[in-house]
Amino acid sequence: MISGRKLTKKYDDKNIFTEIDVKIGNGKKIGLVGRNGCGKSTLIKVLCGVEELTDGKIDYENERLGYIPQEFSFPDEMVGEYLERFLQNEWEFYKIETVASQLKFHNFDIYQEIKTLSEGQKMKIKLIETLLQEPTVLFIDEPTNHLDIDGILWFEKYIKHLPITVMMISHDRSFLNNVVDEIWEIENQKIFSFIGNYDDYKTEKLKLINKWDQEYVLFLKKKAQLEKLLDSARKIKDGKKRGKAISSAKKRIERETGGENKKEKYETKSMRELNFKTDAHSGKLMIRFENVDKNYGEKEIFEDVNFELRGKEKIWLFGPNGAGKSTLVKMIMNEEPVSNGRIRIGENLKIGYYSQVAKSLDHEKNLFQTFIEITNCFDNQVYGYLSKFLFSKDDLQKRVWQLSPGQRARFAFAIFAYKDYDMLILDEPDNHLDIDTKEVLERSLRKFPGAVLLVSHDRYFVESVGINKILNLADGEIKLLN
Numbered sequence: 001m002i003s004g005r006k007l008t009k010k011y012d013d014k015n016i017f018t019e020i021d022v023k024i025g026n027g028k029k030i031g032l033v034g035r036n037g038c039g040k041s042t043l044i045k046v047l048c049g050v051e052e053l054t055d056g057k058i059d060y061e062n063e064r065l066g067y068i069p070q071e072f073s074f075p076d077e078m079v080g081e082y083l084e085r086f087l088q089n090e091w092e093f094y095k096i097e098t099v100a101s102q103l104k105f106h107n108f109d110i111y112q113e114i115k116t117l118s119e120g121q122k123m124k125i126k127l128i129e130t131l132l133q134e135p136t137v138l139f140i141d142e143p144t145n146h147l148d149i150d151g152i153l154w155f156e157k158y159i160k161h162l163p164i165t166v167m168m169i170s171h172d173r174s175f176l177n178n179v180v181d182e183i184w185e186i187e188n189q190k191i192f193s194f195i196g197n198y199d200d201y202k203t204e205k206l207k208l209i210n211k212w213d214q215e216y217v218l219f220l221k222k223k224a225q226l227e228k229l230l231d232s233a234r235k236i237k238d239g240k241k242r243g244k245a246i247s248s249a250k251k252r253i254e255r256e257t258g259g260e261n262k263k264e265k266y267e268t269k270s271m272r273e274l275n276f277k278t279d280a281h282s283g284k285l286m287i288r289f290e291n292v293d294k295n296y297g298e299k300e301i302f303e304d305v306n307f308e309l310r311g312k313e314k315i316w317l318f319g320p321n322g323a324g325k326s327t328l329v330k331m332i333m334n335e336e337p338v339s340n341g342r343i344r345i346g347e348n349l350k351i352g353y354y355s356q357v358a359k360s361l362d363h364e365k366n367l368f369q370t371f372i373e374i375t376n377c378f379d380n381q382v383y384g385y386l387s388k389f390l391f392s393k394d395d396l397q398k399r400v401w402q403l404s405p406g407q408r409a410r411f412a413f414a415i416f417a418y419k420d421y422d423m424l425i426l427d428e429p430d431n432h433l434d435i436d437t438k439e440v441l442e443r444s445l446r447k448f449p450g451a452v453l454l455v456s457h458d459r460y461f462v463e464s465v466g467i468n469k470i471l472n473l474a475d476g477e478i479k480l481l482n
Contacts (some may be wrong), residue, residue, distance in 0.1 A: 001024070002022070002368070004023075004047065009054050010050075017039045019187060022191065024165055026165065029166050031176045034434065036410060036437065040169045050218060061088045064277075076114075079114055082114060084112075100128055101134060110307050136420070139167050144172045144175050169432060181446075183200070192251070229252070275446075276352070278421065282312045284422075286311070289305045289343055300476055301324040302323075305478050312465050314452040316465075323475075326355070332453075338468060361408070366399050367397075382396065383396060391411070408432070413441070426445075427455045429454070430461045
């Protein structure tokens, strides 16, 4: 059991979380949620000993810890060479093969260079590395970002039946529904725990908010009554009695409405909805693939692809990692050449490509400079616009690299949403976004009157967007599914 008492973490003068108590153990699967920047990754790093506490104490009671961060890198080595360093003896190599088998890593090759692996395969290498150390408590930051749908389904079953305690940061609501026993939420520097999965948490959180609202209404009534008592005391003519009555009333106000008895109105800030405009009619041709092939040398990615996207259609393009989804999108944007065939783009079409914006960010520049350079927005309008995406004035002077992955994704969306488009191409737009921001994006895409081509592995997100056509890219072909 890991027990944390009055845990406090500050960066400079900014509190991340304040005097929180935690207990982790008994084989539970815990989902950690909260807005981007609220301190989820920081809490996990503190619990793992990667970062130091500002104040408080953690007792580990002989637990062995494993940690898989949100973003990881590997040295330029072969798989086997890298994993060997996590063995106590060379003859224990069988342990690597045993763990790889448990992870259903069927195409495991110890002589393959790590840099040639897919993101899903790299995730499994990181899991092998961590599990070789035989942790009793495992911390994972955004595990599903690196996996395709088949990988997520496999991971759900694996984690569910893993006989150790696991705490995971995740914004994948379907994953949380299928795996966790508890949801922990960080909000306003405090932590709240809810028994059950994500849907249970939503129900209980709504009840809690209603309770807070009722307590706040009662607090205001009591405060008004006490202030009326103070006003009455001030009207007493006898100066000595008036002074005593005023002092008594003020003390009562402080005692009954101050300190721990003070109630605040529950408020939550959300990113504004994206409001793209388009004049495109429902029959307008957006994109047409005509017998398109794509090869890299002798390696065939896909062959004889035919499909079209019109007017107001919303298409979900899905398939396993490495099938060519991002390659297909890059071909539409003329970032990759067609090997054979033709891609026809509709006339006078304004296409917004989210992934292109996210990857073009210069991490050394601050948000203010970056936003002006990409959008040509007037200087005096930058803060007014970015504040709708939950960025403060101080945030504008931060360099892009100082943002969390979720904040970086939200900043990219602010840039992306600055212009109007007839068609949106979104390659994994939900990665790194917190749940509240995902819900805003879902509503925006449902209302969008143009065409959408969406690549995503988040089932909950896809269902909420209003998809009306599904394209499955697998084994070099595209199939239209109902």
